Each structure stands twice: as structure tokens, then as C-alpha cells.
Amino acid sequence: MKVFMTDLGGTRRFESWRSIFRKEASIVKAAEGELAGSIAGNDTMNPGIEGIVGMYVKLGELDTLQRMKEHRQGLLDQCVDTANFSFDVTRSIYRSDLEVIEAGIESLYGEITGHVDVVNEKRIAGWALYNQHPDKRVAIDIYFNGNLVGEVVADEFRNDLLKLNKGDGHHAFVFVPPSGSYQPPLQIEVRAAKRKVLKAVAVEPPAAAVEPETAVEPEMDAEAK
16 A cells, blocks of 8 residues: 655645545455455445455355455555655554455365374474365474474475375475474474464473492401401
8 A cells, every 4th residue: 555645835744544545445346356346345244354354255265365365465565664654554454464364265275184293303294284175285383482493385295195195195394493493391383374283292301311329349347358
């Protein structure tokens, strides 16, 4: 969304917000097609982003939601601050919109099936796929002690997955922990699409080695010697 500034009588004034919102609405309508126009034109519906996304989800309009996401991302990319104006508020609005749109897309992708096969200091590996849309790839997030340390996509091929009828077999992932990050005690969590926990495990430091006690022979008195 662009904000225009004009000089009137030496005083810089913002174009009215109503005019700006009308421009935004026209852009959205053009980008999202006739379906978005019919929804936006219905006075009985919630005009907010949640209402629009909710209707698209009910209609199963996955492609429309994906176009809507691209449109919002494009607007967000255009929000570049200038010497006279900051787009902090606008960026916050578009990021909030994107979160709602992405949640709608995820709900249409359906349930996630997956498994984490290996967790150690060298790699964290497993697989994940959307049951209803196996052609889509699942994003995987890795957390150490609640902190995001890595993001990968489950798109690598594994022949065993193909034999088990897990889509086209391209649903595996491998994450290599950054050097020095795997330091127990450690709480590791592997999440699929930010909403399904595939694995949560606590890694404890190795137990300290206990040296065996040295047997001490009892002293013998002089007569025994």
C-alpha cells in the first residue's frame, strides 16, 4: 500500500485514509478475482481478513488463498521506509494478514503424517507429508531449548517411502545441527508446518564415569609376617 503526501499551502498532509483503503480494496479485488469481489461486496459478512479467509477455506479455494498470499507478500515487499515516512504499522498489518492466510492454506492441506527416525549430534532426520495433498511439501522447524535453530523442507527422496505409498517418496528431511549447538542438557522439538510436533525429546549429558575404588589390603602385624 502506497501513502501519498502532498504540499498544500506549505503544509504536508496525508491523503485521506478512506481513499487509501479504497485503493487497497480495488487491488485486492483485482488480484483475488470475482470470488473475492462477491465476498467483499456482501454487507452481511465480516469484512476482515479472517472472514474472507474463512470463506475461502469453506469453499476449498486453495489456489485463491495461495494467490492471496502472493499478493499480500508483494504489498509487504513494497513497504520500504523513506526519510519522511515509516511503514511499521502497514508492515505489521500485512504480516498479520499473511499469518491468517497461511493458517487457512495449512487447514486445506489437511492432516500431517510423519516420523523422526534419528536424533543425535550429527543429524536429525525423518519424513513428513500432508495426507490430503501429498504433492505439497511440509516445512520442518527444529527447536533447541525453545529456540529455533533450523528450518528445512521435507522434499528429499527415500525409496522406502515410495514403497510404502507415501506420495511420490519425496518427503524426507535431514537437518545438521550447527557446530557447537548440540550441548546437553537439551530439549529438542521437531515441528511440522509449525503446528504438529513430530518429536519432543530431552537429551541428558552423559553420566560422569565413576572410577572403581582401589582395594586396600589390611595391614598385618609383625607376628603374622
